[in-house]
Amino acid sequence: MTLINPLISYERALELVLTHLPAPHPERVDLQSALGRILATDVYADLQVPPFDKSIMDGFALRSADVPAVPFVLDLAGDIPAGTVFDRPLEAGQAARIMTGAPLPAGADAVQQVEKTRLLSETKIEILEKVTPGQFVSPAGCEVRQGALVVQAGQVLGPAHIGTLAIFGKARVDVFRTLNAAVISTGSELVEISERPGPGQIRNSNGPMLIAQSHNLGLRASLFPHLPDDRKATERLIESASSLDVLIFSGGVSAGEWDLVHQVMKEMDATIVFHGAAVKPGKPILFARRGRQMIFGLPGNPVSSFVTFELFVRPAVRRVMGFVGAELPKLSARVTKDVTQKPGRRFFKPARLRFGADGAIVKPVETKGSADLAAFAAANALIIVPPETSHIPKDSSVDVILLEQFVLEGRR
Ligand code: AMP
Ligand code: MG
Numbered sequence: 001m002t003l004i005n006p007l008i009s010y011e012r013a014l015e016l017v018l019t020h021l022p023a024p025h026p027e028r029v030d031l032q033s034a035l036g037r038i039l040a041t042d043v044y045a046d047l048q049v050p051p052f053d054k055s056i057m058d059g060f061a062l063r064s065a066d067v068p069a070v071p072f073v074l075d076l077a078g079d080i081p082a083g084t085v086f087d088r089p090l091e092a093g094q095a096a097r098i099m100t101g102a103p104l105p106a107g108a109d110a111v112q113q114v115e116k117t118r119l120l121s122e123t124k125i126e127i128l129e130k131v132t133p134g135q136f137v138s139p140a141g142c143e144v145r146q147g148a149l150v151v152q153a154g155q156v157l158g159p160a161h162i163g164t165l166a167i168f169g170k171a172r173v174d175v176f177r178t179l180n181a182a183v184i185s186t187g188s189e190l191v192e193i194s195e196r197p198g199p200g201q202i203r204n205s206n207g208p209m210l211i212a213q214s215h216n217l218g219l220r221a222s223l224f225p226h227l228p229d230d231r232k233a234t235e236r237l238i239e240s241a242s243s244l245d246v247l248i249f250s251g252g253v254s255a256g257e258w259d260l261v262h263q264v265m266k267e268m269d270a271t272i273v274f275h276g277a278a279v280k281p282g283k284p285i286l287f288a289r290r291g292r293q294m295i296f297g298l299p300g301n302p303v304s305s306f307v308t309f310e311l312f313v314r315p316a317v318r319r320v321m322g323f324v325g326a327e328l329p330k331l332s333a334r335v336t337k338d339v340t341q342k343p344g345r346r347f348f349k350p351a352r353l354r355f356g357a358d359g360a361i362v363k364p365v366e367t368k369g370s371a372d373l374a375a376f377a378a379a380n381a382l383i384i385v386p387p388e389t390s391h392i393p394k395d396s397s398v399d400v401i402l403l404e405q406f407v408l409e410g411r412r
Pocket of ligand 1: 185190203204205251254
């Protein structure tokens with residue numbers, strides 16, 4: 001039995017993880033691959049926006065002083081389609097047909113929309129409504145000045161940021177590096193998902209689940225062949241994966257004779273940061289560092305694996321990928337049923353959250369324990385029950401962690 005006794009709290013365990021992380025590293029990527037990444041360097045405007053005095057309507061560019069009263073007839077001096085520049089200044093009494101997005105000709109100071117005009121002939125246009133100076137013109141630089149800070153380092157890049165960076169010619173951008181990870185399921189009882197388990201065997205379900213959770217984070221994770229509970233095989237695997245940023249083990253970290261992961265790690269000079277935390281599910285959670293590498297040993301019970309990944313792997317990985325908000329969002333909700341637990345550990349109870357007319361409502365999801373992934377799969381949230389609490393009465397307000405599943409489902 002190597003679990004720390006007494007167990008450290010959830011808060012302390014998380015703090016230990018977050019204070020034992022390598023620093024984020026920037027890398028340069030194509031703009032198209034930057035979605036969801038964190039910008040590593042400030043980006044400044046290489047030009048002003050709009051780059052020229054721009055018409056924001058289809059209509060006629062004119063000198064507003066030329067139209068003292070309406071209706072008023074002007075001479076048509078030519079056309080200015082978008083992407084072209086009128087080659088001469090507009091003279092007194094002239095108008096030019098202009099498209100949305102085209103530059104105003106020199107001398108013009110306003111645009112009248114096509115709907116407020118009447119074409120009299122090929123060379124005459126009648127302005128039907130009065131024109132104010134600057135009307136329907138977006139002046140050069142009115143949106144962004146050249147040299148202005150446009151996207152700040154630390155920003156999570158969403159589609160609108162990608163578009164903004166494109167405005168300023170950033171075909172490649174500096175973002176924090178994505179991490180490479182291996183998901184390693186341990187257990188001599190495991191068979192591949194395509195196989196039918198023989199006596200005493202089960203399918204490796206944690207492997208694909210943890211890969212899916214990794215993908216949700218933007219972690220580049222590959223599923224390694226599952227490991228038997230064998231010292232030599234575990235050693236060989238850790239050695240072969242030493243170039244990866246993160247190792248995520250499932251199973252083999254509890255107190256049994258065949259739970260070898262932490263034993264092997266110690267022998268291989270990994271620093272065990274902690275082993276065991278007062279969380280339910282997931283008590284035997286282990287976190288270690290080996291050089292730059294972060295190693296997580298998640299308990300093998302599928303619900304424990306899932307929950308400890310979200311509680312510990314997620315914030316760690318996201319921090320190292322440059323995220324500031326590294327944890328899942330939390331909110332308060334009204335619980336629909338009594339919740340009871342044996343005090344001592346922080347309990348993360350699976351639940352379904354929804355928004356009713358009077359706010360967030362959370363309904364506990366009953367499972368047969370931390371092995372019961374099939375029942376847990378109905379959850380889109382976790383109710384946080386503090387370690388000293390043994391009973392939360394129906395209708396009281398509880399803290400809830402939103403799982404990614406909630407967003408996937410769309411708000412209901
Ligand atoms: P362990 O943490 O290795 O003691 O495993 C705890 C329980 O989780 C045992 O019942 C295991 O059979 C089960 N388990 C371990 N690894 C996996 C896995 N990859 N997929 C499904 N169940 C697993
Ligand atoms: Mg095992």
